[in-house]
Amino acid sequence: MINLILFGPPGSGKGTQAAKLVEKYNLLHISTGDLFRYEMSNNTDLGKEAKRFMDNGELVPDSVTIAMLAKKVEANPDVQGIIFDGFPRTKAQAAALDELLAERGEEVTRLIMLEVPDEEIVQRLLERGKVSGRADDQSEHTIQRRIRVYRDNTSPVYHYYDEQDKAVKVNGVGDIQTISQRLSAEMDRLIAV
Ligand code: ADP
16 A cells, blocks of 8 residues: 655645546545645634634644544545645654554555745745635735744654655656656656565
């Protein structure tokens, strides 16, 4: 089974690329951001809790996020593989994911980081904000905070998996198709072993 973490800063294209990969390789796509937005749109207690953090560009607390993720993984025992998009975003989440997969006799297969420079990210998110309706894409202030949170809290997750020799970087600049080919090449390498 393949357990792929699609990693990278906000606006690096994780969601777009994950959607392509799940189709091509028949995997389950789990996006914690999408799960939170779904809860928000249904105005659930979880959604209301998450909204307080998301709208400000902060991370939703680990306990809440890990519980939601675990529920989703446990609800899908028979899948061929999973792409984790937007999770783990902290070292504590990474440790929780390792534990969760170990209970199933599995492990993270690979973390692929989409590398995109900060200036490009700000531009992409401001553009997306014009159409996405997402509060966290609207102001440059919130976007800068998300980039800071990524640098301070999330980027250590790359090193966590790099120490296990599981992390690779892929250039996230280019058109969608080109980046998709770069990711497919990594996937094919994984499947070949
Ligand atoms: P982006 O990658 O563009 O920031 P996401 O949809 O992945 O978009 O995340 C949007 C927001 O959802 C984050 O800024 C954060 O507030 C919240 N969120 C998503 N995933 C997590 C997570 N694993 N841990 C904590 N908060 C999360």
